[in-house]
Amino acid sequence: MQSIDNKFTKSLFVFHAACSPCNNCDIEILDCIAPKYDIERLGMQLVGSPRHADVLLVTGAVNKKVVHRIKMIYEQTAKPCVVVAVGSCACSEIIFRESYNTCGPLDKIIPVDIYIPGCPPRPEAIIAGLAKYIKSRKNAG
Amino acid sequence: MTDKNKNFIPIGPYHPLQEEPEYFRLHVEGEIVKSVDIELGYIHRGTEKISENKHFDQGVFLVERICGICSTSHPLAFVNAVENLARIEIPDRAKLIRCVVGEMERIHSHLLWLGLAGHFIGYNTVWMWSWKYREYILEVFEKVTGNRQHYAMMKIGGVRRDIANDDIPWIETNIDEIEKGLELFLKAITEDPVIHARTKGVGVLTKEDIKDYCAVGPVARASGIDMDVRKDTPYAAYGMVDWKVCTCDSGDIYGKAVVRILELFESLKIIRQCLGHMRNTGGPLDVNVKEIPEGEGIGRHEAPRGECFHYVRSDKTNRPVRHKIRAPSFVNVATNQKAVVGSHISDALLVLAAVDPCYCCTERVIVVNKKGKLMKGPDLIKLSQEKTDRIRKKGL
Ligand code: SF4
Numbered sequence: 001m002q003s004i005d006n007k008f009t010k011s012l013f014v015f016h017a018a019c020s021p022c023n024n025c026d027i028e029i030l031d032c033i034a035p036k037y038d039i040e041r042l043g044m045q046l047v048g049s050p051r052h053a054d055v056l057l058v059t060g061a062v063n064k065k066v067v068h069r070i071k072m073i074y075e076q077t078a079k080p081c082v083v084v085a086v087g088s089c090a091c092s093e094i095i096f097r098e099s100y101n102t103c104g105p106l107d108k109i110i111p112v113d114i115y116i117p118g119c120p121p122r123p124e125a126i127i128a129g130l131a132k133y134i135k136s137r138k139n140a141g
Numbered sequence: 142m143t144d145k146n147k148n149f150i151p152i153g154p155y156h157p158l159q160e161e162p163e164y165f166r167l168h169v170e171g172e173i174v175k176s177v178d179i180e181l182g183y184i185h186r187g188t189e190k191i192s193e194n195k196h197f198d199q200g201v202f203l204v205e206r207i208c209g210i211c212s213t214s215h216p217l218a219f220v221n222a223v224e225n226l227a228r229i230e231i232p233d234r235a236k237l238i239r240c241v242v243g244e245m246e247r248i249h250s251h252l253l254w255l256g257l258a259g260h261f262i263g264y265n266t267v268w269m270w271s272w273k274y275r276e277y278i279l280e281v282f283e284k285v286t287g288n289r290q291h292y293a294m295m296k297i298g299g300v301r302r303d304i305a306n307d308d309i310p311w312i313e314t315n316i317d318e319i320e321k322g323l324e325l326f327l328k329a330i331t332e333d334p335v336i337h338a339r340t341k342g343v344g345v346l347t348k349e350d351i352k353d354y355c356a357v358g359p360v361a362r363a364s365g366i367d368m369d370v371r372k373d374t375p376y377a378a379y380g381m382v383d384w385k386v387c388t389c390d391s392g393d394i395y396g397k398a399v400v401r402i403l404e405l406f407e408s409l410k411i412i413r414q415c416l417g418h419m420r421n422t423g424g425p426l427d428v429n430v431k432e433i434p435e436g437e438g439i440g441r442h443e444a445p446r447g448e449c450f451h452y453v454r455s456d457k458t459n460r461p462v463r464h465k466i467r468a469p470s471f472v473n474v475a476t477n478q479k480a481v482v483g484s485h486i487s488d489a490l491l492v493l494a495a496v497d498p499c500y501c502c503t504e505r506v507i508v509v510n511k512k513g514k515l516m517k518g519p520d521l522i523k524l525s526q527e528k529t530d531r532i533r534k535k536g537l
Pocket of ligand 1: 025089090119206
């Protein structure tokens with residue numbers, strides 16, 4: 001039987017969850033759908049509910065108040081779901097590592113498939129990250 | 142709820158229209174909003190506390206990461222505070238560069254708001270157009286500072302990088318491009334009947350409301366109060382250039398949009414003049430700061446959303462003992478409690494977004510009403526006078 005992962009090689013529906021970011025990563029994600037980069041022409045679309053999402057773009061150093069909410073969002077997504085840690089905050093927490101209110105990088109909380117470091121990563125980097133993922137799926141399938 | 146006629150509508154924390162996680166609870170009767178509860182804390186990362194463990198140069202890096210949209214405002218206010226503390230005077234070229242970067246940030250931030258406001262009223266064309274023009278400014282940022290966001294230009298005692306004189310003509314071309322876009326927006330907003338219908342007379346804040354809530358920035362200016370830190374206490378190069386504070390009397394969302402767009406034209410004016418001055422102003426970019434003395438300093442900057450305030454206390458070590466941040470949204474968000482009352486549910490999100498809230502900036506810990514006593518204005522003045530007396534007695 002073909003793996004369901006192969007289905008991820010075409011149009012990806014993306015849900016964007018901001019977990020205590022500084023907003024920049026989020027703006028760059030929105031920039032991806034703005035005219036200059038326009039990922040919608042590649043079939044990727046931002047959706048309003050995690051239940052419709054194939055991909056979860058998570059930004060920010062998760063703090064104590066959002067930690068169980070991001071777990072909840074992850075549970076609500078249809079599996080398999082690709083989790084992308086966008087930005088250095090989500091990947092490693094950078095300077096907020098020492099904070100009393102953050103709960104560790106994202107991969108301690110939910111399983112992460114792709115890391116896109118950068119503070120903030122450029123829209124090209126975000127697109128390249130997703131494109132690489134699609135490519136690896138294609139090769140695997 | 143027990144009262145059958147009263148219902149509430151939760152918005153958030155993860156709502157498709159919101160970029161940041163925050164939670165609003167609208168109490169409604171029928172279609173009309175009666176009151177709103179705002180719950181924050183989803184983005185609190187303890188910046189002030191981290192800052193106490195970082196030396197002053199790292200502090201600039203840290204405060205930049207408070208908020209991505211005002212990522213020059215916080216560093217600028219912070220370096221102003223430290224320079225105020227250490228009595229540092231920065232070179233002229235550094236002042237001009239600070240102004241240019243600060244104003245470019247205002248352009249990018251206001252265009253971003255304009256786009257999101259368009260998105261909120263279901264007018265995605267506005268969103269796409271304004272974000273398209275925003276890219277021009279991001280290109281300039283990338284060329285000048287090396288990054289699209291988080292510019293890392295500020296440094297205690299000056300700026301980190303120069304803007305090469307050879308780049309100035311290219312920057313000016315990009316700015317002309319943005320001006321064309323702005324004229325289009327101004328026309329679109331002042332002439333489009335749909336935008337009028339959705340924004341005029343919605344979310345009105347009167348002058349008195351502004352004073353009650355101590356609102357700042359474009360929110361105050363849209364209600365006819367001409368407060369602007371850049372004009373009131375000029376810092377950096379704002380005293381060297383010619384520009385005016387834009388105000389509007391209506392106090393509604395339309396007024397806020399118009400004020401922001403008019404401000405953009407002023408920003409372009411400031412940038413052009415600064416670039417002109419830079420052609421003739423050479424010299425160093427920073428002064429050598431050896432040590433930060435003991436004492437207190439405050440720094441203010443007119444961020445895109447209003448006055449951004451930083452307070453720093455130092456005990457002669459290389460890190461602050463106390464670093465207090467007050468971002469403009471902190472006061473502006475509270476005005477929502479007034480503005481949203483009486484509007485339709487469909488307008489509520491737009492009203493909530495009209496102050497251009499930035500929750501990353503806002504989320505500092507404060508302890509209010511610690512002993513069960515509510516502090517009023519006169520009490521605070523009394524406290525302040527007592528403190529002044531104490532300091533006088535100590536002979537500081
Ligand atoms: S990685 Fe950088 S840009 Fe992204 S949320 Fe963190 S501090 Fe902001």
